[in-house]
Amino acid sequence: MKITEYIQQASKTLFSFEILPPLKGQSLKELCEGIEPLMEFKPPFVDVTYHREEFIYKKHPNGLLEKISTKKRPGTVGICAALMNRFQVEAVPHLLCGGFTREETENALIDLNFIGVQNILALRGDAPKSEGKFIPEPDGHAYTKDLVKQIVGMNQGRYLHEETETGFHTDFCVGVAGYPEKHFEAPNLKSDLRYLKEKVDAGAEYIVTQMFFDNQKFFDFTRKVREMGIDIPIIPGIKPITTLSQISMLPRTFFLDLPDALMDELEKCKTNAEVKEVGIRWAIQQSKELVKHGVPVLHYYTMSKADATYRIAKEVF
DSSP: OOHHHHHHHOSSOEEEEEEOOOOTTOOHHHHHHHHGGGGGGOOSEEEEOOOOOOEEEEEOTTSOEEEEEOOOOOOHHHHHHHHHHHHOOEEEEEEESTTOOHHHHHHHHHHHHHTTOOEEEEEOOOOOTTSSSOOOOTTSOSSHHHHHHHHHHHHTTOOTTOSSSOSOOOOOEEEEEEOTTOOTTSSSHHHHHHHHHHHHHHTOOEEEEEEOSOHHHHHHHHHHHHHTTOOSOEEEEEOOOOSHHHHHHHHHHHTOOOOHHHHHHHTTOOSHHHHHHHHHHHHHHHHHHHHHTTOSEEEEEOTTOOHHHHHHHHHHO
16 A cells, blocks of 8 residues: 555554665564564554665776675665565665666566555665765666656656557655755755755655654744645654764764754763663654644654664654
8 A cells, every 4th residue: 555545544643664674694584573563553664775886996916996896785675575575564665866777777666566565765865985976877867856757657657668658557656855954965945845846746745854853843844845835745754862973973974953952961971871761752752742743654763773663652652
């Protein structure tokens, strides 16, 4: 079933979460056992991230450089199939512009359609660590709006190298990302909202936000999105801070602010355990306020670790 259909049929705020594929060589069994406690809260869907290939260059004695793939998290399609089979839950794979040609995108969508996936989160993706900026693949998509258009085109029976709409019509529901504190590459929030509108006009049916720690920024973002004429569901993304290193890493990596009241508590912490308690309490407070404001879904970024999210959900749902 589509995410939009779950939202339309729900009488209260729904629970969902995102997981990372296991590192290469790790077991899917461990991942499934780790997230199983979260099934108590009956998530209608679970997001499965995709990490594009990374490369290193190995220098040989003759001076030549060899490009070596160091992709660490394969298996998004297979994990989606496993989750759907084991937990009877909708799996929502992330599909990136980065690292894919249009033909590879089409092939991935065909595979996902064959295993019964109905929902896709379309993202541009970040630049590899070895590159200073995002560079699309030759014959790939530079912008999420173009990826959305390709998915919607397949829903209408349009495939590459076909001049007419004669192909099988897929039925994907497409989600896209929104940034309450703007995407770091956008010059300001107004321009970022314009890009979001382009993704919606291309056919996106729901929005999932980047994590945030100040609910007022989400409320302001939602108001501005509605003023743009965007009326599709907006799903807030929540992540509890759980380690000392995340206090500086999250703002630096995701270009977001931590509220003064949260920082006042975090600065008192000396251990990861203390940080985790503060982070969980803050996320519970955030979640309860968002539920009161009638958000359709609370979406948690778990990093494939269920314990903190479980404690939050136990208080909220």
